[in-house]
Amino acid sequence: MTKFLPLISQIGTRHGSRSFRTCALKCANQCDHAEPNTSGNEHIQTVMRSAFSRRKVLKVGAAGVAAAGIGTLAVNLPAAAEQPASAAGPDGTLPGFGPRGGLTHSVVPPNRKDDIVIPRGYEQAVIIGWGDPVLPGAPKFDVNKQTPEAQAKQFGYNNDYTMIVPLRDERKALLVCNHEYTDEYLMFPTGRYDDATTKKIAMAAHGMAVVGIERVGRSGEWRRDKQLPKYNRRITVDTEFEVTGPAAADARVGKKAFGTIGNCAGGITPWGTILSGEENFQGYFDVSGAVAAEHTTSFKRYGVPTTKTTQKGWSTVDARFDLAKTPTEAYRFGWIVEVDPYDPKSTPKKRSMLGRLKHEGATVTITADGRIAAYTGDDERGEYIYKFVSTGRYDEKNRKANFGLLDEGTLYVARFTGDGSADGLYDGTGQWIPLTSDKESFVPGMSVADVLINTRLAADKVSPTRMDRPEDIERNPVNGKVYAALTNNSNRGGIFGVDEANPLAKSFVRDTLDGPLVEKSGNRNGYVLELSEEGDDAAKTGFFWNLFLVCGDPAAQETYFGGFDKTKVSPISCPDNVAFDGSGNLWISTDGNVLGSNDGIFTVPVAGPNRGQVKQFLSVPFAAEACGPLISDDDRTAFVAVQHPGETDDATFEKPTSTWPHTHKYPRPAISCVWRKDGGRVGS
Numbered sequence: 001m002t003k004f005l006p007l008i009s010q011i012g013t014r015h016g017s018r019s020f021r022t023c024a025l026k027c028a029n030q031c032d033h034a035e036p037n038t039s040g041n042e043h044i045q046t047v048m049r050s051a052f053s054r055r056k057v058l059k060v061g062a063a064g065v066a067a068a069g070i071g072t073l074a075v076n077l078p079a080a081a082e083q084p085a086s087a088a089g090p091d092g093t094l095p096g097f098g099p100r101g102g103l104t105h106s107v108v109p110p111n112r113k114d115d116i117v118i119p120r121g122y123e124q125a126v127i128i129g130w131g132d133p134v135l136p137g138a139p140k141f142d143v144n145k146q147t148p149e150a151q152a153k154q155f156g157y158n159n160d161y162t163m164i165v166p167l168r169d170e171r172k173a174l175l176v177c178n179h180e181y182t183d184e185y186l187m188f189p190t191g192r193y194d195d196a197t198t199k200k201i202a203m204a205a206h207g208m209a210v211v212g213i214e215r216v217g218r219s220g221e222w223r224r225d226k227q228l229p230k231y232n233r234r235i236t237v238d239t240e241f242e243v244t245g246p247a248a249a250d251a252r253v254g255k256k257a258f259g260t261i262g263n264c265a266g267g268i269t270p271w272g273t274i275l276s277g278e279e280n281f282q283g284y285f286d287v288s289g290a291v292a293a294e295h296t297t298s299f300k301r302y303g304v305p306t307t308k309t310t311q312k313g314w315s316t317v318d319a320r321f322d323l324a325k326t327p328t329e330a331y332r333f334g335w336i337v338e339v340d341p342y343d344p345k346s347t348p349k350k351r352s353m354l355g356r357l358k359h360e361g362a363t364v365t366i367t368a369d370g371r372i373a374a375y376t377g378d379d380e381r382g383e384y385i386y387k388f389v390s391t392g393r394y395d396e397k398n399r400k401a402n403f404g405l406l407d408e409g410t411l412y413v414a415r416f417t418g419d420g421s422a423d424g425l426y427d428g429t430g431q432w433i434p435l436t437s438d439k440e441s442f443v444p445g446m447s448v449a450d451v452l453i454n455t456r457l458a459a460d461k462v463s464p465t466r467m468d469r470p471e472d473i474e475r476n477p478v479n480g481k482v483y484a485a486l487t488n489n490s491n492r493g494g495i496f497g498v499d500e501a502n503p504l505a506k507s508f509v510r511d512t513l514d515g516p517l518v519e520k521s522g523n524r525n526g527y528v529l530e531l532s533e534e535g536d537d538a539a540k541t542g543f544f545w546n547l548f549l550v551c552g553d554p555a556a557q558e559t560y561f562g563g564f565d566k567t568k569v570s571p572i573s574c575p576d577n578v579a580f581d582g583s584g585n586l587w588i589s590t591d592g593n594v595l596g597s598n599d600g601i602f603t604v605p606v607a608g609p610n611r612g613q614v615k616q617f618l619s620v621p622f623a624a625e626a627c628g629p630l631i632s633d634d635d636r637t638a639f640v641a642v643q644h645p646g647e648t649d650d651a652t653f654e655k656p657t658s659t660w661p662h663t664h665k666y667p668r669p670a671i672s673c674v675w676r677k678d679g680g681r682v683g684s
Contacts, residue, residue: 220636263278
């Protein structure tokens with residue numbers, strides 16, 4: 001096994017269902033370190049001081065941006081090569097996607113089973129898992145015969161963001177997935193490989209994958225296309241990237257970078273490329289000696305180590321991960337990357353105009369005048385929400401003309417203001433504050449490149465609102481509103497004050513499935529924020545906001561479910577990613593449930609008489625995180641990426657605490673699909 005990662009000494013869970021090990025491997029124990037954001041800017045909790053006595057729904061325009069033709073999978077691609085034109089109508093919906101009844105699936109109860117638990121009348125199957133072949137020449141997966149070269153041709157570890165892009169043959173598609181991080185304890189038999197080989201295999205298991213899939217008959221089931229289509233691709237820590245935008249001209253970054261790490265969520269552009277967010281990149285660097293002084297301010301603001309330490313230990317096999325030797329390597333991560341899934345020979349891009357931070361992901365919509373807007377969250381306690389708006393307009397008739405849209409435009413950061421009334425509501429107004437365009441910085445004392453490379457430091461100077469781990473942020477294609485998952489903040493009410501947008505200094509949790517609710521400090525269960533921009537136009541800089549969900553157990557007094565009867569909802573904790581079906585219903589995946597049960601995927605209408613009725617759709621296996629979710633363009637399939645099953649502190653390869661998906665005696669992260677037996681739309 002690796003020499004640099006001793007078994008975790010603590011046993012148990014640290015943040016709800018998250019183990020100490022998950023915290024160490026996924027984010028380098030962010031919670032153990034001082035908050036990087038010491039700006040003193042207002043917290044969302046301060047904005048949310050109003051009481052919970054009653055709520056109202058903001059009465060703002062709901063015209064929507066459906067006319068933009070963007071849905072979860074409604075990518076508007078030209079009919080060239082294998083890329084079919086969008087079938088979206090003038091209202092932005094696909095055929096058969098009109099209004100329909102509510103979400104009628106049966107409710108999956110909270111549980112601790114080592115399996116995917118689904119509603120009655122549904123089926124599920126694994127599409128692809130760690131080690132399955134992706135590229136020609138990939139050997140059959142065998143944990144006792146792994147090599148870095150084999151892993152670079154196989155499906156990577158800990159699949160996260162998942163997107164499906166269409167091919168001309170409607171029975172086939174491309175699955176694109178991020179591989180966020182690795183767990184060497186569960187990946188390798190003890191003592192099987194030397195230390196260097198273990199690290200090199202783990203490095204090859206990071207990155208992204210493009211995999212051909214095919215529909216099974218006429219059902220909602222999908223499986224891996226074993227023909228290994230020409231589009232199949234693996235992107236690893238050694239893949240060459242082109243850095244684009246103003247930061248590429250700066251010596252700290254340059255025009256070329258190698259690899260992508262810590263990839264969490266993502267998004268799809270209207271021209272069919274995939275965006276992926278480099279999130280917890282700070283945990284991949286070691287320091288063998290002193291770091292040059294000119295880098296320390298930036299590194300500390302991003303949680304990057306500045307003094308002698310060993311983290312992943314990758315520097316022993318690749319010197320660029322030693323910041324004492326190559327400090328500028330840290331500036332080549334923390335970007336949004338763009339990959340063309342239809343061209344496996346293309347060079348992926350790191351788009352510097354979207355700023356450098358711990359991106360959860362980036363999701364794209366079209367503004368009223370045809371430009372591109374991209375939303376992204378900086379996933380750490382007390383960080384900010386950002387938006388980029390392009391200068392150029394989207395050209396649906398010329399796919400390649402859109403490839404540079406993310407290089408020119410303006411980057412904004414959000415400031416939230418409570419309405420100041422004692423009306424018992426968590427709502428107010430807000431403003432997108434410009435940080436820089438591609439030609440002019442709006443932050444005094446910082447150049448355009450400075451703002452983009454040290455986006456956190458730039459944002460600190462314009463007084464945005466510090467949020468509770470802003471993660472996935474997506475625009476609803478039906479009602480035009482933007483929904484953001486704010487996962488949690490255990491320090492809210494402590495070093496982070498409360499405000500109307502971040503109101504909870506205390507919340508209730510449950511240690512076991514049948515245990516009592518116990519009050520603890522901080523915002524432990526998270527929120528879902530609903531944001532309405534002026535005229536439902538993503539180009540506008542003003543917005544209204546409200547907390548759509550204050551998550552937790554419905555029996556806890558602080559929870560709120562869009563005004564719906566709390567006795568008729570599922571408990572939900574730690575929202576992470578969001579998606580929408582064809583009717584605009586919100587689907588939420590969770591990470592780190594603190595209510596004693598496994599994580600899962602939940603559905604909730606955002607309009608109508610059932611607005612706020614949260615229902616659990618599925619649960620993932622023991623100690624796993626529910627990633628995705630994704631609803632197919634015909635609403636017949638729900639996809640879920642099961643990450644780190646069985647990742648508990650005492651688990652080893654020989655003694656696992658999960659064996660999901662039960663194909664071997666050890667766990668394998670994998671992507672599954674869920675569909676109705678009768679072929680109907682999922683959820684309803």
